[in-house]
Amino acid sequence: MACNAIFGVMRGLRGVALLALIGALSACGAMKYPAAPAEAATPDYKYLIGPLDTLSIIVWRNPELSLSVPVRPDGRISTPLVEDLVAQGRNPTDLARDIEKALGKYTRDPVVTVVVTTFTGATSEQVRVIGEATRPAAIPYRQKMTLLDVMITVGGLTDFADGNAAVLVRGKDDGKPYGVRLKDLIKRGDISANVEVRPGDVLIIPQGWF
Numbered sequence: 001m002a003c004n005a006i007f008g009v010m011r012g013l014r015g016v017a018l019l020a021l022i023g024a025l026s027a028c029g030a031m032k033y034p035a036a037p038a039e040a041a042t043p044d045y046k047y048l049i050g051p052l053d054t055l056s057i058i059v060w061r062n063p064e065l066s067l068s069v070p071v072r073p074d075g076r077i078s079t080p081l082v083e084d085l086v087a088q089g090r091n092p093t094d095l096a097r098d099i100e101k102a103l104g105k106y107t108r109d110p111v112v113t114v115v116v117t118t119f120t121g122a123t124s125e126q127v128r129v130i131g132e133a134t135r136p137a138a139i140p141y142r143q144k145m146t147l148l149d150v151m152i153t154v155g156g157l158t159d160f161a162d163g164n165a166a167v168l169v170r171g172k173d174d175g176k177p178y179g180v181r182l183k184d185l186i187k188r189g190d191i192s193a194n195v196e197v198r199p200g201d202v203l204i205i206p207q208g209w210f
Contacts (some may be wrong), residue, residue: 036178038170040196041144046091047116048125050140051075054118055087057099060111065103068117082107089122124171127197129154132206133160141199147180148194150203156186162208163187171200 014106049055051073054099071081072078075088084101089097092114103110120126121140127150128138134155142149147168158161163183170176185193199205 006043012203026133033167033177033179036147036180038195039197045143045199047094047142048120048122049087049090049092049116050120050122050125052118052120053087053089053116055092055095056115056117058115059099059103060113061105062110063103065107070118072150084102089124091149092116121199124159125199127199127201127203129203129205131166132158132207133203133205134158141197145197146194146199147185147203149184150197151182151186157182157205160207162206165206167204167206168197169202169204170198171202172198 008136049071051071053071054068056068056076057079067079067130069077069079071087075086076084077087078084079099084100085095085098085102090098096112096114099112099114103112119140123138125141126138127141127145129150130136133151133183134157137154139145139150139153151157163186164181165180166180167179168180170178180195180203181190181193184190191197
């Protein structure tokens with residue numbers, strides 16, 4: 001498969017489907033694609049709640065309604081007086097308003113605060129790392145997260161990785177691929193190779209040819 005065709009196939013793929021591209025990327029060798037922009041964070045970014053997050057729900061002057069609750073795998077939560085409320089894909093402030101509206105049927109003028117205490121994040125907001133990372137993983141995005149942060153989380157590169165042939169697929173930029181220099185960043189300490197990532201990015205690290 002031609003290298004340009006490989007990047008065309010990337011568009012629209014999700015999760016493990018990208019694994020099939022790793023071998024093909026390796027065959028392409030040192031490809032020439034645009035370097036990832038150094039800055040990618042958006043100033044108005046708000047964390048979106050995902051399944052398996054843990055939420056602390058505080059209802060002012062109503063301690064009996066306040067509790068810590070996990071977000072179920074189906075993306076919903078259940079609290080006293082409120083069952084099966086959708087939390088996935090909501091930011092904490094908007095979810096607090098939803099809970100206030102639901103509780104308003106039972107108590108007068110409820111004031112609710114939602115605090116996320118354990119972070120997994122919505123699937124669409126995670127940064128995924130596949131291929132020749134020591135511990136491939138899906139990582140909750142945080143504002144101003146960089147490649148270096150991502151690589152520390154996944155434990156760096158394996159001995160078989162072709163780090164400078166790695167590709168960052170920008171999920172929120174219509175699947176556009178960017179070249180990144182992980183070997184220069186990690187092995188050589190070249191900080192100029194450190195760039196910001198965005199929610200929904202997929203980092204593909206191919207195996208090198210020896």
